[in-house]
Amino acid sequence: MTSSQPMQSGAATTNRTHRYYNPVSKIQSLIHNLDAELVQLCKQCSVPKPPTSSNMNASARHSSYGLGSAASTPQRGMLAGHYDQDSINKLLARARSISVQRSTSGATTPMSLAPDAQKRQLRNVYRTRVIDAYRNRRIFTVYGNYHTVRRALVRRGWLEKLPPTRYAKLQSMSEDALLDHARRGNDYETVVISKMINHFPSFFIWQGKGQRDQFSEVRPYRNRVRRSHFLDFSTKVGLVGCAEQERWFREDGVCGMSYPRFYRLGGNNVEERMAFIEDYQQTQARSLLRYIVDHKPAELVDADSGSIMSTTLDFALSKVKQMVRQAEHYSLDDARAKSPTPAEVVETQSFMMHSADVLKSQAKFRVNEKVMTEYARLARQYLDQIEGLRPDYSWDGSRNLWILKPGYQSRGIGIVIRNCLDDILQWTTNNQNKKYIVQKYIERPYLVYRTKFDIRQYMLLTIGESKVTVWTYRDCYLRFSSQEYTLDDLRESIHLTNNSVQKRYKNKLSRDPRLPKHNMWSLEQFKAHLRHVGAPEGTWANIYNGFKQNLVAVVMASLDETELVKNAFELYGCDFMLDEQFNPILIEINSTPDLSPSTEVTSRICPVVIKDCIRVVVDLAKNPQAPTGLFERAFEVNYTVNNGADVQHPLELNGKQMTIFENLPPKVKPNNRTLMLRKILNKVRESASSKLDKIKDRMESPAKASKVAKAAKVPKVAKVAKVAKASVSSKKKKTAKSATASKASSGTPSVQVSVTQQVGHVGPKPILTSSTRENLALQYTAPK
Numbered sequence: 024m025t026s027s028q029p030m031q032s033g034a035a036t037t038n039r040t041h042r043y044y045n046p047v048s049k050i051q052s053l054i055h056n057l058d059a060e061l062v063q064l065c066k067q068c069s070v071p072k073p074p075t076s077s078n079m080n081a082s083a084r085h086s087s088y089g090l091g092s093a094a095s096t097p098q099r100g101m102l103a104g105h106y107d108q109d110s111i112n113k114l115l116a117r118a119r120s121i122s123v124q125r126s127t128s129g130a131t132t133p134m135s136l137a138p139d140a141q142k143r144q145l146r147n148v149y150r151t152r153v154i155d156a157y158r159n160r161r162i163f164t165v166y167g168n169y170h171t172v173r174r175a176l177v178r179r180g181w182l183e184k185l186p187p188t189r190y191a192k193l194q195s196m197s198e199d200a201l202l203d204h205a206r207r208g209n210d211y212e213t214v215v216i217s218k219m220i221n222h223f224p225s226f227f228i229w230q231g232k233g234q235r236d237q238f239s240e241v242r243p244y245r246n247r248v249r250r251s252h253f254l255d256f257s258t259k260v261g262l263v264g265c266a267e268q269e270r271w272f273r274e275d276g277v278c279g280m281s282y283p284r285f286y287r288l289g290g291n292n293v294e295e296r297m298a299f300i301e302d303y304q305q306t307q308a309r310s311l312l313r314y315i316v317d318h319k320p321a322e323l324v325d326a327d328s329g330s331i332m333s334t335t336l337d338f339a340l341s342k343v344k345q346m347v348r349q350a351e352h353y354s355l356d357d358a359r360a361k362s363p364t365p366a367e368v369v370e371t372q373s374f375m376m377h378s379a380d381v382l383k384s385q386a387k388f389r390v391n392e393k394v395m396t397e398y399a400r401l402a403r404q405y406l407d408q409i410e411g412l413r414p415d416y417s418w419d420g421s422r423n424l425w426i427l428k429p430g431y432q433s434r435g436i437g438i439v440i441r442n443c444l445d446d447i448l449q450w451t452t453n454n455q456n457k458k459y460i461v462q463k464y465i466e467r468p469y470l471v472y473r474t475k476f477d478i479r480q481y482m483l484l485t486i487g488e489s490k491v492t493v494w495t496y497r498d499c500y501l502r503f504s505s506q507e508y509t510l511d512d513l514r515e516s517i518h519l520t521n522n523s524v525q526k527r528y529k530n531k532l533s534r535d536p537r538l539p540k541h542n543m544w545s546l547e548q549f550k551a552h553l554r555h556v557g558a559p560e561g562t563w564a565n566i567y568n569g570f571k572q573n574l575v576a577v578v579m580a581s582l583d584e585t586e587l588v589k590n591a592f593e594l595y596g597c598d599f600m601l602d603e604q605f606n607p608i609l610i611e612i613n614s615t616p617d618l619s620p621s622t623e624v625t626s627r628i629c630p631v632v633i634k635d636c637i638r639v640v641v642d643l644a645k646n647p648q649a650p651t652g653l654f655e656r657a658f659e660v661n662y663t664v665n666n667g668a669d670v671q672h673p674l675e676l677n678g679k680q681m682t683i684f685e686n687l688p689p690k691v692k693p694n695n696r697t698l699m700l701r702k703i704l705n706k707v708r709e710s711a712s713s714k715l716d717k718i719k720d721r722m723e724s725p726a727k728a729s730k731v732a733k734a735a736k737v738p739k740v741a742k743v744a745k746v747a748k749a750s751v752s753s754k755k756k757k758t759a760k761s762a763t764a765s766k767a768s769s770g771t772p773s774v775q776v777s778v779t780q781q782v783g784h785v786g787p788k789p790i791l792t793s794s795t796r797e798n799l800a801l802q803y804t805a806p807k
Contacts, residue, residue, distance in 0.1 A: 056147055060140050142202045149212075153219045156182040160241075162220055163227035169618070171633040172229050179641065184225050185217040194218070227641070232257075232614055239588075244640055248484055248593040251584040256577045257595065257614035259460045260430040263287065265580040272579040277658075280576040281569070282609050283465060284415060288451035289430055289458035296448070299461060303444050304371060306423050306463070308342035309409070311335070311378045312402035314421040320395035329389030331377050336388070336398050338374045343405040350412040375444075382421060418602055420466030422510050426518075427451065430458030433613055434523040440464060440513040464518075465608060466510060469601040471552060472535035475508045476501050476544075477520045477610060478599045481632055482574050483639060483654055485592040491585075493578050493658040494639060494651075495571050496632060500624045501544040505530045522621060543624040562605050569607035570599060575658040577612065587662055592640050594632070 156162050161181040165172050166188075173183060185194065193201065193214040201215040224238040228245045236245065254268070255261030262282075269280040286299040315323060315336070363371070380386040388395060410417045422442055427450060429437040437457060441447045451459045468475060478501055483494035505528045506517045516528040525542055544552075553562050574597060596616025599607045618633060620626030635652025642649035 157223045160226040164225040165229040171630045175637040244590045249586040254581040254584040268580040269576040278576045279572045283463045285462045308339040310421045310423045311339045320392045324395045325387035329387040331388045335377045418465045424464040426464040435519045435521040476503045480597045482595045491660045494654040495657045497653045503542040541622040543622045571657045573609045
């Protein structure tokens, strides 16, 4: 510690080894603290004070004056190295001997203060690390046994703020007691640093889904992305909501969701229940046709003693034909929902009963083999048509199986498989609190050695300052069932491939020996299997692209109900199946995937997934060129959040004015007939008002009105009008109106009447009937 140069080189070595950064000023302050502790220790041990760095520098300068410039450097090196090591070693040895002698003699000395000085020194070191971690936002909290996350962050120089449940006994100890046992990297050091860091916020939080979000004001890296439960795709109910919304974001080759059809029967929605019943009946018709196609005609008929008539097949064919018309939008009448007639209800019930006898009891048809061959040809034709319009119908078999899943549970809890309509409706009715989702079971999946499997694919969702990014992992693994696949047995050990379910069962002895004993395959093993079975070139690339399109569609569908909080991220475990043409089918998405090393495959891939997740979340935020491991950026969405209202510009519209017509037609000049009709209407209003006034005056004074009508002449009418106008101008309270009767086209005599009214008395608005308007129009438009 004679100069700062050796300490700086040591600090650089520490940075490279432990990835922990300390400024030079903090290193110098640490040196001064150590010097002070050493001086105090020397006083307690009654040992002469060793020369300080300033004294050594001074002696070096004096020696340089005597020895010359050439001897100055070796002399300084001797003082910094040889004297330092020898004198400190002798000092510590003498201190130990003195302490042993005084402890044996039983004398009490100030030597007991040395451990306190060591505690103070250690406390100062820890406090320096805590303050540095806070200033650089390197404090993290991890709930649960995610030790890979802890180790990855500690290697980056982060300090852990322990949750209350971790090292609970050590956290109950005092800080001094912890410092007595604290050593580099042990649990006591972790706990004492956590106690010092307890009043600081965490800047990285790995927590459970149900925990409350803490320290939101500092925007920490948090492994939870919140959204409404209607579009939370980590639940069955939310995934169903996303499947309904993804059609608005569908884009070929980029965004598209392949998901079995579903119905929410956990509530009291009558419309959805009726839609499910209709779908079940349609699926029954396709299942019967599929059954006929999959069997030989001779196996299906018994012309003498068959119990099923050909009308059952006719009903199934007409049902599928109607579905084809609806899928093609052949007629709007076909798409309109119609309530069935009583005769149709009876016919449907009869078909359901007879088709169930065929599918479950293998009942025979009372037709000959030639007729059944023709029915099989038509069945194949209609099935090809409807499956071309609806590819998800190709996943159906001939059993009409449906899988029932609780809306908000995972790990295979509460899942059952049923094929009877009454059983399905009764099960969902009896378990209303579990919000069951009824989903079409995939009866024709791709099998590996007659065994069902699914693929666990990882997805990472990150939210930045203005971007939402979807990351997909380029590695995955397969999970097999412990039993061979069959539709005759509906137990969960055959049809549910979750590891949490399969670990409760032993592998069937008759299962293919080429399958793994731990029921998992790596991606490389699956690729080798695809090459072995002769799959087309690029099959896995197409499967992986299908994964990305499904996950992008799910995220886009839920984005409107997602809380876009900066630095939020979440790692999802996505389960896929493959159909017989290697097309991926999304089954479910888990927000808390199992990352434990349960088998050889997961012990290899799960830690790497977590490390790569930290690379994307932590390293990439500070360095855009940082490696992201096996995570690949699949899609990116730009977004903006309006944090506050703009008072000066509360609303701003940007855009281009829409043009409805490129060239507006020129204004048409009205012809003579139009002008004449307008004049007619104006004259009609005047004549009608005058007639109404005349009728009113006649009703008030019939005698006076008759006299005025007999004596009325054209010259007097003008005179009466002038007198009325003069009276209005003098009194400003009366008005005069004059009217002349029009000459009728039939030659009827005309009557001219003059009427005076008081000013301020306004008559009612004239209302013309259709017959009056027509007569007046004919009067003025009749040819002369």
